[in-house]
Every structure is written in structure tokens, then in C-alpha cells.
Amino acid sequence: MTAEPEAAEREATDEESATGGANVLGNKGAAAFVAPAAGLIGLFLVFPALWTLYLALTNMRLTGLAAAEPQFVGLENFLNAVSEGEFLNSLYVTLIFVLGSAVIGQAFLGFTLAWILRDWRGWQRQAFEVLAIVAWIIPASVVAFLWIALLDGDSGTLNTLSPVNVDWLLEYPLLSIIFFNTWRGTAFSMLLFSAALNSMPPSHLETARLAGASFWQQLRDVILPSIRGHILTTLLLISLWTFNLFTPYLITAGGPGSQTETLPIYIYNVALSNGRLGFGAAISAIMLVINLIIAWIYLRVVGKQDA
């Protein structure tokens, strides 16, 4: 993992603190301090992920004979998954959802907001920030009801306020949850981009402006390059979070049909509703691999541009 973006940057300070630190806390002391966290992470985070890989190779079921004595079935679950239309549909829905709500929705709107609010002060800025952040922190169960109330076909707020009468959740279900997740998660991108824009030396923009650069030129040649690291970190985290988000289940339960059945919802339906644990684990394993690929691509991009 040479592409890890922060390691190089921090190397210098780490070495200083490390040499001085060895005598503050002995190696044994350090190990004892790390142990509780390492135990919890190892048992309840790393181990389940590894166990997924094992379960994926069995025909384990929630109940019945295959629950007591699961058989080793090799790659059967994986072969079934990739030949099953439902899985491919779910994968496609998830990719659209991540692209639409995280990459385009949250990152784009988050940057726009950070840019708009950049030199605002006073209550207007506060109002915007509080709205976005409250949307981000209130419980998912509540948010689900808010969006059902907003989009409901008979008496939803949107239909009451607008002349058209559309049953959004039935006619545009995927678009609905894309808008929901954009609304839900933009605050994170906004806060991160605000911090990034604040940390930019104002003189850079000043110079560009004096040289007669238009807004788009400034954006392309000055702003985006200097906050590139922040952009990649944001994109990475929000893509992963969105990829693994279970909340759409609370709004559409994956329906109508399987139009909003993202991978987490698909796994829930297959494994815990229908009891096909082994098959669900295989989907989980595929999901883990896709997550790792997303992370790897982003890290590669960071690494390449540093070189």
C-alpha cells in the first residue's frame, strides 16, 4: 500500500514523536494499551469479514438440516450469484445509486455549498449549515418517514405543493432514493470541502484573478488541483458509505419489484428473510471485494498523481 496518501506526509512528524516516545511508554505498556481495542476490532470487525469468505463456500441455511450441518459446496454460491438475474440487477442498481447519490449528488452539491458559503458570515451561513447537518445526523428511521411523507403519492408534501401529481416512490423509485441520499449525506462533503477551501492560501486565487482567469479557469487550474487530496478522500468515503447503506430499505424495502434493491438490501432479503445464509455470504464476499476495488482505485489515483 505505497499509495496510502497520508503516510508520506506524516512520516517526518511520526519519527520525531516515536524516538522520544519509546521511553514514555514501554513496549509492554503499549501492547496492553492497544489490546482492548485490537481485541474488539479483531473479533467483531475483522473476524466476521473473514468468516464471510468461509460461509460463502457452504450451503449454510438459517433453519433446517443445512443449518445444523452445512455442506462445503465450493464456488457454487458464486456461480449461482453471477448467473442469477436478481444479483446482476442488484449490482446495477447499487452502482447507479452510488454514482448518482454519492459521486454526483453529495460531492457535487457539497462542493457547491462549500463554495457558496465560503465567504458568507452570519445567520444565513448558519441556517444553511444547520439544515444540512441536521439532515445528516437525525436518525435514519426518522429520515425514512420524512422522505415517505415528502414523496407519498396521495398526500405527500411535494404533490401538495406542486401542480403535478406523481407517485414518486412507485414511478421513480431509484431517483427518489438517490435524492434522499443526496439530501442525507451532503453535509459531510460540504464540511470537508469547506475545510479544504479555507486551508487554501488566498494569494493563489488572488493571483489567478489578477491574471484575468475566469471562474471556470480558476476552478480547473487553481482550486481543484490544490484540494485534490480532499476530493479523493471525500469521494472514497462517501462512495463506500453509500455502497453499504441499508437505509433505502426503510423507504422502499427494495421495491417496487426489485427496482431499488441495492446489494445490502438484497443480502438481507436473501440471507435473513429467506434463510439462505451461504448464498448471502457469497454476495457479501463479492460486496467486500467490490469495496476493496473502489478503495484501491482511489488510492491508485492518489499515488499516481503524487509521483
Place this chain on the structure above:
Amino acid sequence: MAASPTQTRTVQRVLSRIGFYLLVIVVGAFFALPMLWLIFAPFDRTPSLSVEVPSFTLANFTEMFENPFVLSSLRNSVLLSVITMLLVCASAALCAYALSRVAVPGRDVLLYILLLFSSIVTGSAAMVPIFQLMFQLGLINTYTGVVLVMAGGLLPAGIFILKDFMDTVPESYEESARVAGASSVQILKDIVVPVVRPGLAVIAVWVFVQVWGNFLMPFILLRDPAMQPAAVIMYSFYTSGGQADLSVISAFSLLYSVPVVLMYLFVNQRYGFRFHGGIKG
């Protein structure tokens, strides 16, 4: 007649201002609209899914408290959130301190990978093995199970953030204390923790909010309705007619959201809710 360059520029500037304000209004409305229901419906005599100027009443709240699961579920949420918060804060502080003071090769890379890993595994992707693990350990339908899984998933980010704070504590403080004969635990408790208190507060609030709002883990790990936290119990409020009971749901939504909003306002006022050095690119 062609407009002079100055006029064209003025027109352009006016147009771009109008466009700018239009954008601000649209974005503002986008964020405000879904929130209206949460503010109006709880006080409406006949709450529906639409937002209307309410005929003011507090009857929804009275009706809500008649439901036996309302108070118990909120108590359960507090219990789960507080225990997880204490567990994460304590073990993250110990671990972050050790990692900040002792050179372990590849430490930063490992932390970064764990951070990524935790955003992947927490919840969905590991749903099946987590369920299986808890089943084998006999922790289905116990708070221990939920707390342990939540703590394992939240710890990497907690350590990651806290380590940044720990790095800023000057080591000369600790060395003087060490010379004066203080033990590692004393140093951590009396010197380091007071300095990194803002970091601990941020993590405490963050863990609380995460657990408070988490739906999936209690949903799959707890069976008994009397044990369910607020996030799950919301979906059991139905009228005798089998319809979602909107008067109870709307009032409960508000009550259930208020603590996290208050916590945010507290952190915001006290420490400033912004990313400083914590997460950087």
C-alpha cells in the same frame, strides 16, 4: 445598436447574480422541504403525510406516551448508546495514545486500512457472519451483542481521529511527569486526557449519534420488542386499523430526533463543528 462592453458586463453580472440567488433558493428549499413534516405534523390534530398548517394540538404527544413501548424504547436507545460510547472512548483513548507514542512499522497504513475496512464491514456486508457469530456466542437478543458489534465497527475511526489529537500533546509534559514518578495510566489520565478532551468529546458524541440512529444491528440481533431501541420500534406503531399510526409516529420522530440535534448544537457551540486537522487528503 450594439451594447458597449461595460453594459454587456453589467448585464452579465446581474444575470449571474440572479442565477446565483436562484441556486441558493433551490438548494435551501431542497434541504428545508423534507424537514417541514417533522416540525408541523407532531402538532397537527389530524396528521397525514402532507405538510399543512397545523390546527395546533399536543394530543399526539399524550397519545404517544400511552404506548408502552415509547419510553422503554428510548431508554433502551440511551442504554445502548451510552455503553457503546464509554467502551469506544476508553479503548480508543488507550489505543490511540499507545500508537501515538510508540513506533510500530506500518502503523499509519494499518490504521488507514482499518478505517476503510470499518466503513465497509460495519453493517451490511458483514450482516450474515455477524448474525452467525452472535448466534454461536449465544448473544442474540442481548445488548452485549449489539454493543460489541457497534464498538468493533466504530473503533477504527475513533482511534484514527483521536490519534491526531494525541499527536499534538507535547511529550515534554509526559517526560516531566515520568521523572516525577507518575505511571503510564496516571500520565494518560492526568496529563493527556485533559489536553485531548475536545477530541474525546467529539468521539463520544459521534459514537452516541451513530448508535442512537443505527437500525440494522438491533433489527437483526434483537428479537424481543421490549428490548428494541427507538430506531426499530418506530416501525411497530400501527393503528388498530392496521395503518401506520401517524400521530404517534410524528410525535415520536420529533422526540427521538431532539437529543442528537441538541448534542450537535452543544458540540458546535463548544468546540466548533468543523473538520480541522482531523481528516485531510
